Amino acid sequence: MYWVSVVTEAGIFAILALGLDVIWGWSGDFDLAFYGYLALGSYLTFVLTIGKPTSPVEYILGYHLPVVLAIVLAMVVVVGLAAIIGAIALRNLRDIYFAVTTLGAVSALYLIVENYTPLFDGYNGVYGLINPGQTALNLTYNGYRIFFLVVVLVLLFLAYLLVQRLSRSPFGRMLRSVREDERAAAAYGRQVFWAKYRAYLFGAALAGLTGGLFAIFISAFNPSAWTPQELLVIYAAILVGGRGNPRGVILGVFVVYIGFIELTRYLPSPASRPDFSPAMRQILIGLMIILMLRFRPEGLFRERPGLDRGAGSSGQQSPGPAVAVAVASVPAPAAQPAPAADEGGPG
């Protein structure tokens, strides 16, 4: 059962990472609000399914909806929030300015959830969603957990197929061309903002779904579950696996989650210092991010180069990954040194 739980968690986070990779890997926007979307999805799944609060616990809504419907509704609301934050942050802001703006937005949200108890019961958070549908499915507790693992893996597979398809679609290629050189893409008539905005909303929808799954998985959610550190693990996993490559991203999540959970189990953990082992884990994640960025920014699995219009044959040797297929046959404006050098290793 231990392994069932480890793999389920990794599977859930792999879906999240696929969503984040669309925003960061394809579109090139370093989003720090992303974990907030998971959090909102999770909170909403709870308050839509666990019924009225009993005093002194308080939270909004308190319905008894079927869990699948609740997750769908949660995803809708999450996309709504992302639509607001994305509209602000993506319009003119890029890079650090984008990252800081999203961090500001999610931090404000965090403080409100933490301090305004009528919303999601503040620091205490919400809980009580235990194996929804277990009786209807006529399963034992452990049987349900295995069933849930299968559900997660099927959803992960579907998400992978969808993302993989999108990745090779004109939309995916357009996003990458925007990432590589926004001005050139705009010059070729691409709607830069709309391309990024749609990618952002798609990523947020996956985060909302993940939030719902996470609610079922841990059956409790409170502010300490969505600190900035949690998001960094996902970024580290994407970096390890290979930014922009869906298969690499999934593998990266499994390597980082299972590798880390297993490794940190064997760390010496003095009884007087219960926080030693989590702290070591964070230190290793920080180190991993820095070392990957410095020595192998393309990750273990390089992003697949573009496939069409004659770019395919030269793809393996080209220094940059999938250099802007939409503008491949045309020289980019010469004045801009290509930012591609950064993702493509020694460019």
Add this chain to the structure above:
Amino acid sequence: MTTFLVSIGIGLSTAAILSLSAVAFTLEYAVSRIANFAHGEFLTIGAYAAYSGQAVFHQNVAAAAVIAAAAGAAAGLVLNFGLIEQFRGRTAITVFIATLGVAIIVENVLDIMYGAANVTYGFGQGKLHHVGPFLWTTSDIEVIISALAVAGLIYLLLQHTRFGKAVRAISQDRALAQVSGIPARRIIMQTWALAGAIAGFAGFVLADTIGTFGPTLGFSFLLLTITATVAGGIGRPYATFGGALIVGLVIQIAGTYTSSAYELVFAFLLLVLLMLFRPNGVFVRSSAVSVRA
């Protein structure tokens, strides 16, 4: 009315601490063209160094301040040499993510060294003073005076020394400064040491004002620092003091009339609004310039 004036007084004291942190952040940006997400850790390191120094110097405030600044300067040097220079030529966002990794590492190393529980200095806050309409403790006054002193020193340093001239040249164009015979690498190292020292000192002051602190002290102050920096205009040291003043007053006044739990919410909303309408700072007349960092 009295409440309002008292909240302005506290706002000024907050702004003083904020201006120290923000001017260091903006100096780092000016010479290296990167936003240092590990900046908050300089503050934390300074605060903990002063805490450790108490074992030797006991209740000596001046010694604690010097130790904090020295530790911050050392941290600035190490970060610039060990990370920022290693990532030269990479995009700003890559360096930004790397410094984020550093922040996580430092925070957790301090957690292991000192424990996650908060620690406290033994310094008293001194008596309450009525200064004009404001109500300040002795340490509030010391904070405000030291922030003004740092502001004055930075002005003299940047405008009237060869070092300052070199810093200004590098912040305009590092390559051009280099070919003009300015030892850019050395000047940048010195700037990081200076920024680290100011930030370390700010960390000590911040920790002393709050009274109790933990390993997340600096990280939670970072977003506030960035807000103040952006309000002034990133990379513009003098305007940063104005930005700090705006942010300090906004959070204290808004916090007084709602609840102190929400004062940071106002700061972060201010940050989002600034990014939306004035990403180059409130003191820049033209807001038509779009930001592509």
